[in-house]
Amino acid sequence: MHRVSRLYIGLTVVCLSIAWQAPAVHSQDMTVYTTISVPVEGGASKPVGRSLTLFHAGKVYDYMEDAGELVVFEPQASRFVIVSGNYAGTRVEYSELNQFLKVARNEMQTLLNTPEGDLGVRPDWLKFQLDPQFEESSGGADRLTLSSPVMRYDVETAAAPEPACVERYLAYADMAAQLNFVLHPGSTFPDPRIALNATLRRQAVLPLSVELTSTTDRPVRLRANHKFQWELQSADKQHIHQWERLLESKQIRWVSFHEYQERLLADVRRAK
Numbered sequence: 001m002h003r004v005s006r007l008y009i010g011l012t013v014v015c016l017s018i019a020w021q022a023p024a025v026h027s028q029d030m031t032v033y034t035t036i037s038v039p040v041e042g043g044a045s046k047p048v049g050r051s052l053t054l055f056h057a058g059k060v061y062d063y064m065e066d067a068g069e070l071v072v073f074e075p076q077a078s079r080f081v082i083v084s085g086n087y088a089g090t091r092v093e094y095s096e097l098n099q100f101l102k103v104a105r106n107e108m109q110t111l112l113n114t115p116e117g118d119l120g121v122r123p124d125w126l127k128f129q130l131d132p133q134f135e136e137s138s139g140g141a142d143r144l145t146l147s148s149p150v151m152r153y154d155v156e157t158a159a160a161p162e163p164a165c166v167e168r169y170l171a172y173a174d175m176a177a178q179l180n181f182v183l184h185p186g187s188t189f190p191d192p193r194i195a196l197n198a199t200l201r202r203q204a205v206l207p208l209s210v211e212l213t214s215t216t217d218r219p220v221r222l223r224a225n226h227k228f229q230w231e232l233q234s235a236d237k238q239h240i241h242q243w244e245r246l247l248e249s250k251q252i253r254w255v256s257f258h259e260y261q262e263r264l265l266a267d268v269r270r271a272k
Contacts, residue, residue, distance in 0.1 A: 030055040030165060031229040031236055039221055053172075054236050060172045061243055070243055071179070073172055080179055081247065082260065089252040090260035092179065100182045101190075105130065108189070125150050125216045129189035136199060142208070146196055152213045153196050157205035161230055166206055170197045183264060188214075 032053040037045040054061040060073035068085030080097070083089040108126055134146035134153075144155040160166045174197055177190035200207060206228070214220040232240075246252065255263075 028055060028058065028164075028168065029230070029232045030168065031227075031232060032169070033227045034224055035226075036222060036224040039223070045223060052236075052239070054232065054240060055168055055172070056232060056236075056240055061240055062176070063239070063243075070246075071176075072243070072247070073175060075171075080175075082183075083246065083252055084260075084263070087251050087253060088260060088263060089247075089254050090257045091254075092182075092257050096257060097178055097182060101178060104181070104189070122150075122217055129191060132192040132195045134195060134199075144199065144203070146199060150214065150216055151192055152215075154209075154211045154213075155196075155200075155207045156209040157200065157203065158208045159204065160206050163204050165230070166201065166204055169206060170201050173197050183261065185265070 032055075034049075034051045034053065035047055036049040037047045040046045050065045052061075052063045052065065054063075058074075058076055062071040062073070063069070064071075070083045072081040074081065078094040080092040081089065082092065108130055111121075112123060112126055128148060128150050132148065132151070134148050134151075137145045137147070139145065142157050144153075144157055146153040146155070160169075174190075174194050177193040177197075181187050181190045196210075210224075212220065212222045
């Protein structure tokens with residue numbers, strides 16, 4: 001379940017319910033608590049993952065509660081640091097991430113040259129992932145829809161206390177979408193998510209609510225609740241202190257990114 005949860009969060013930012021703090025913000029600190037859910041019978045929803053994301057001192061700490069997995073985004077070092085629930089750790093440089101994405105894009109282009117009957121996936125879905133084309137429409141000052149024949153985002157938006165909050169959040173969301181695609185083979189290419197982020201960035205807004213609907217061979221419908229706070233609480237600071245101590249400790253068994261991927265795939269196979 002926890003691997004699926006990370007994948008869901010990587011697909012989209014959906015249905016955010018934000019706890020706004022009125023005063024202007026002059027710090028880089030920000031907290032986002034996320035609950036991802038899927039609809040079930042009777043109009044209810046079932047949670048499939050939760051995460052705590054803390055922005056502090058130029059880094060982003062993203063902790064998956066169900067998995068015990070920690071991802072630290074370090075822009076100044078141009079890398080991600082990942083630690084699993086069983087204390088296996090790896091570091092992913094931007095250059096390595098970009099190379100994985102380049103290879104994946106080339107493989108998808110090769111697939112598009114395969115006879116359609118041998119693809120095993122709809123060609124329009126492959127083409128859309130590589131070059132997402134959305135039709136944008138507005139249902140009012142705070143409503144936005146990005147639609148296409150294979151994917152749709154319905155978004156409720158609002159301004160952040162400061163424009164810089166929007167950029168910090170979306171910059172991380174762009175990079176996280178790329179990392180999640182590489183970590184989880186078979187997931188959606190990051191370009192559709194990045195296209196949504198570009199629209200939000202252009203309008204200088206954060207999404208208060210988003211519903212993602214995918215009408216591919218494996219239909220997807222996702223919702224999430226996010227609670228934003230514009231400063232860290234004492235518990236958040238304690239989390240960061242504990243995580244930084246963990247990263248410096250001898251508890252972690254550092255492995256290559258390739259080995260980390262292999263362990264992740266083995267976990268998924270065992271879960272099935």
